[in-house]
Amino acid sequence: MTASAAPTVARSAPELVPPAGPTPGGTLPLSSIDKTAAVRVSVDFVQVFPPAAGAAVGDQGAAVAAMRDGFARALVPYYPVAGRIADASPGEPVVECTGQGVWFVEAAASCALADVNNLERPLLIPKDELLPRPPPEEKLEDLIVMAQVTKFTCGGFAVGICFSHLVFDGQGAAQFLKAAGEMARGLPAPSVAPVWDRDAIPDPPKLPRGPPPSFTAFSFVTQRHGRGVQVAPPCIQLPDDAEVRLGFAASTRHLLQGVLPSVEGYYGNCVYPVGITRTSKAIREAPLPEVIGVMRGAKEALTARFTDWMHGGAKEDHYNVPLDYGTVTVSDWSRVGFNEVDYGFGEPGYVFTVNDHVNIVASVIYLKPPTPKRGIRLMLRCVEEPHAAAFADELAKYE
Template sequence: MTSTPTVTKSPPALIPPAGPTPCGTLPFSSIDKTVAGSGFVNLMQVFPPPSISAARKDQGAVAAVAAMRNGFARALVPYYPVAGRIASSGLAVDCTGEGIWFVEAAASCTLADVDGLDSCPLLIPGELLLPRPPPGEKLSDLILIAQATRFTCGGFAVGIRFSHAVFDGHGAAQFLTAVGELARGLKAPSVAPVWDRDAIPEAPSPLPGQLTEFRLVTQVVDISAESIARVKDEFKQAAATSTGEVCSTFDAVTAVVFKCRALALASALPDETEVRMAFAASTRHLLRGVLPTVEGYYGNCVFLACATRTGKAVREATLAEVVGAVREAKEAVPARFAGWMRGVEQYDVPPLDYSTVTLSDWSRLGFDEVDYGFGAPGTSGDVHSVGGDVPVNDEMTMMTS
């Protein structure tokens, strides 16, 4: 299309819980508090027109959005903390039962006109596809807000902003799955939600200090299946004479990014400067026996892993050796996490500088399986605004499409 696409938004509307909910204050867990400074996570799910027509061929877009709104209202009953607000301390949820803000929007183009929202930068500014609360309501007080944008082809984009202090990625996907199930008419979510934040002991180790907010550079890189297979094969051959370990897709992708980043920094940093590859590792399995039940728990279960080497070491290493460094950082997480819970290990945050790259793996969280009645999304993943201040480090996301 020749003209610049536009998005027309309706005023934000409040969706309260569909029934009575408990009141009171629920404190965050010690893990929630470590990521509370991360603010909001931006999620975009794109539903192409074929899935709309297949799932709701007898209903229009208005009915589809109405069903989605009803799904949110019903989900906010079992997930009643989400209908509340972040307490003034920033360390708890006030269960006020107010609800979530929901925005309906219409784009002036088809999804095909904007490359299916699968390009970087987006052909529609991300902020137009993400919800904002009404004037007078602070975003930082909210837990989740949503926007459904309809395209002229019949496709949809659903933009979600959720508080990282309340959800990790797995937990947010669990909530949105429940919204979809209830929007499609199920009587109850297939997984019952569990709060139980107080079951996680307060770690004696001090929490990291308040982080400076940066505008990060987001990169989109396609790493072919053939390249991933080559890295896995190289590691398999190298490990055959030693440990016999297996290289996962995550290991391979992370190693390629780490090595390419080190090569890109070769002319900018001295050889002995440390370069870092940081990534969040799930600790959900490590909380069995700590939480009454892990199933249904939607709080944060993450611990930051970090592979650190000199730039020269990463550049000169084989990819199999870089995979080994990534695996070493992963394998250290259980002991480091247990030490942090006992207060003998710091929750170290790597320096957010030019020598650090952070990678988030969204490929198995479940966002790509959420069905609000539109069918499964064609693509789903993180959304970042482009522009602003000079960046100090890179952030990359393994996304599902």
């Protein structure tokens, strides 16, 4: 690619990759956690694979074919993923095991990864060109997984993944992708056998949710900070008595031992919201160790709160979080497992989320920085432009 030419991506039409063998049919229920904690939206992210040592550009076609075959073979034990989400009744989603398969897109970029700064932000290739999209007759919200692999002239790849949060949490989606990678590399079966068993999780009585939350489309800006900083709820220029909240989805897999026939291999949602609520003034004036202590206390209460919820003893719906400018959610993607997926061309050097269009709640996402950098990478979308400079100044105090 010349210095003046803008990079382009040529994409093939999406093709269905069906399971490589026969799979069961029928309808499978989702768990009470799936239906309560998750929403019927696609989570989008990109894995960046630098050129493998000694690999030739001419080998890319064979590598993509093996990856496609890995998905097909993984869909046999993970047969629900080859199906579609449907509604058994209003507000009651299920998975229909149709065996149709997952949509797979092949693409080729006109440049090397180095020419686009290895896909670090600001992106020099529009994110929509790196993500798979189905044919127009398919409903995006009914699909469970899609993949696009983009070849770069240097021999590297980018893999764009879209998965349904209704069927997987992050760890569950990573488990499926690891299985696809293992099968692509020739393993006869996934190293971790998949477990569905959604109906083993109790369905607690539904708590009164009150009025539905109002959704505001905020104009969040994207910021990055490469050092290990603590993130407090956004108090910038809010009234002293305004409520501010920090929340995160804590894993409850360890609390489902004895509830599920087998926790290992379970790939459904295993999360429960943990958070703190204080006034803007209280957070602004509190020493940082005090704020951290409050957060730790909330996390230590997870076992009791989740157990109460699962057995119908909860007095309030902790999943119903106010979505206003005073709420920020924190997600740790650095240990979910997306950085450990190997489709046959090594593990990714960088993984980043591209759900920038989700502007109804402020977010902070922990990522691993691109190899060989160390530390963490923060993706911050929690303030609007009038407060961005002040927020950056606050972060700079912790360098």
